[in-house]
Amino acid sequence: MKYELYYWPGIQGRGEYVRLALEEAGADYTDVARGERGMAAMMKMMEARRGAPPFAPPFLKAGKLVIGQTANILLYLGSRHGLAPKADARRLWVNQLQLTVTDFVAEVHDTHHPIGTSLYYEDQRGPAKQRTEEFWKERAPKYLGYFERLLDSSGGSYLTGRKLTYADLSLFQIVEGLRYAFPKRMKAFERRIPGLVDLHDRVAARPNIKAYLKSDRRIAFNEDGIFRHYKELDL
Amino acid sequence: MKYELYYWPGIQGRGEYVRLALEEAGADYTDVARGERGMAAMMKMMEARRGAPPFAPPFLKAGKLVIGQTANILLYLGSRHGLAPKADARRLWVNQLQLTVTDFVAEVHDTHHPIGTSLYYEDQRGPAKQRTEEFWKERAPKYLGYFERLLDSSGGSYLTGRKLTYADLSLFQIVEGLRYAFPKRMKAFERRIPGLVDLHDRVAARPNIKAYLKSDRRIAFNEDGIFRHYKELDL
Numbered sequence: 001m002k003y004e005l006y007y008w009p010g011i012q013g014r015g016e017y018v019r020l021a022l023e024e025a026g027a028d029y030t031d032v033a034r035g036e037r038g039m040a041a042m043m044k045m046m047e048a049r050r051g052a053p054p055f056a057p058p059f060l061k062a063g064k065l066v067i068g069q070t071a072n073i074l075l076y077l078g079s080r081h082g083l084a085p086k087a088d089a090r091r092l093w094v095n096q097l098q099l100t101v102t103d104f105v106a107e108v109h110d111t112h113h114p115i116g117t118s119l120y121y122e123d124q125r126g127p128a129k130q131r132t133e134e135f136w137k138e139r140a141p142k143y144l145g146y147f148e149r150l151l152d153s154s155g156g157s158y159l160t161g162r163k164l165t166y167a168d169l170s171l172f173q174i175v176e177g178l179r180y181a182f183p184k185r186m187k188a189f190e191r192r193i194p195g196l197v198d199l200h201d202r203v204a205a206r207p208n209i210k211a212y213l214k215s216d217r218r219i220a221f222n223e224d225g226i227f228r229h230y231k232e233l234d235l
Numbered sequence: 236m237k238y239e240l241y242y243w244p245g246i247q248g249r250g251e252y253v254r255l256a257l258e259e260a261g262a263d264y265t266d267v268a269r270g271e272r273g274m275a276a277m278m279k280m281m282e283a284r285r286g287a288p289p290f291a292p293p294f295l296k297a298g299k300l301v302i303g304q305t306a307n308i309l310l311y312l313g314s315r316h317g318l319a320p321k322a323d324a325r326r327l328w329v330n331q332l333q334l335t336v337t338d339f340v341a342e343v344h345d346t347h348h349p350i351g352t353s354l355y356y357e358d359q360r361g362p363a364k365q366r367t368e369e370f371w372k373e374r375a376p377k378y379l380g381y382f383e384r385l386l387d388s389s390g391g392s393y394l395t396g397r398k399l400t401y402a403d404l405s406l407f408q409i410v411e412g413l414r415y416a417f418p419k420r421m422k423a424f425e426r427r428i429p430g431l432v433d434l435h436d437r438v439a440a441r442p443n444i445k446a447y448l449k450s451d452r453r454i455a456f457n458e459d460g461i462f463r464h465y466k467e468l469d470l
Contacts, residue, residue: 055338
């Protein structure tokens with residue numbers, strides 16, 4: 001089956017967690033909104049009055065099925081491409097981990113947009129600085145410390161043991177993103193999360209991911225995405 | 236099976252979406268942290284080095300299984316108690332809707348805590364006012380308008396048609412919560428969402444929910460929860 005991924009064309013954003021899963025799986029897919037008339041097609045699907053119109057991108061078209069919400073798309077792809085365990089209880093566990101990644105991603109986003117997404121960063125600089133301080137003092141250590149602890153006791157190189165799941169791919173992206181957005185802070189912080197750094201490197205070295213990262217299918221980080229680099233937020 | 240629900244004892248919070256599902260299902264459960272030594276038991280499970288320690292409450296113990304993340308718990312309970320469709324594609328759709336509710340709940344929370352959860356509301360009053368404006372101007376209309384549109388075209392009284400799912404229970408809670416937190420704003424807004432108001436009333440009248448809401452198992456809204464009433468944020 002050829003998948004269609006729908007996501008904003010200029011950014012990695014939340015679509016990236018889906019792209020990484022599709023790429024690792026070697027799945028056949030089109031990144032629709034990056035093509036001609038793609039944005040129009042995407043908007044049309046969101047405005048549909050019938051079927052299952054998604055609230056927001058990313059969403060995935062798989063045959064007749066339209067699936068929205070990043071973690072939900074990964075739940076679907078995970079079972080079909082060996083990126084999640086087969087047993088129900090373990091699949092729920094990976095879904096739970098992905099939902100914790102989702103929460104963290106929202107908090108990363110709010111470091112530069114604590115007041116609202118419809119305003120520019122430049123209009124919320126003060127609150128952004130405060131929220132970023134709070135993020136690095138409280139939230140990043142709490143979330144990353146949690147994943148580090150799980151890695152430490154997983155009994156393998158990956159989050160749930162010896163086999164890679166889509167949650168590992170997402171953690172790779174978290175490390176990449178934090179390095180881009182907060183190079184100084186992250187450099188100082190990485191000594192506290194050796195397991196996550198190792199996981200990052202292990203994922204980056206996987207043949208399909210390695211090829212993807214070098215390809216033009218991988219959009220570069222930029223200041224329209226979730227991970228944004230603003231010098232004044234990086235100390 | 237007797238379930239154990241673990242959640243902060245003094246608030247409805249995210250635990251409430253799980254409580255509503257358990258109550259509607261007539262499931263046998265204990266709200267552990269509200270009992271003697273319950274908080275200690277909850278913290279101990281979160282600090283576990285083995286198994287599947289949750290990142291945060293709520294989590295549900297179902298036999299040997301420990302399941303965290305609200306939407307994940309509901310995904311599990313939904314299949315077991317007839318609160319979600321049986322077909323895979325439809326179950327994913329309800330999960331997708333619940334994840335959209337999850338996103339909205341986080342945005343409601345951030346109206347009073349835009350800078351950080353470790354600070355008091357009183358220390359972020361200015362940004363809270365700005366974020367609340369943004370919330371009512373952009374976000375609430377977008378989310379609630381989306382659900383209203385789905386209800387309008389569902390072909391039944393519930394979000395996915397003629398049968399109640401856990402996502403309907405969550406929308407009931409959203410309407411309840413917004414009425415508590417923003418009585419004036421919500422009163423003016425409700426004319427734009429007649430379908431959601433009707434859904435709210437329909438859920439409130441279901442025998443198990445009605446009995447629950449009158450019982451002391453239902454914690455009252457308060458200013459430690461997600462939906463908080465601060466006069467200055469309600470205009």
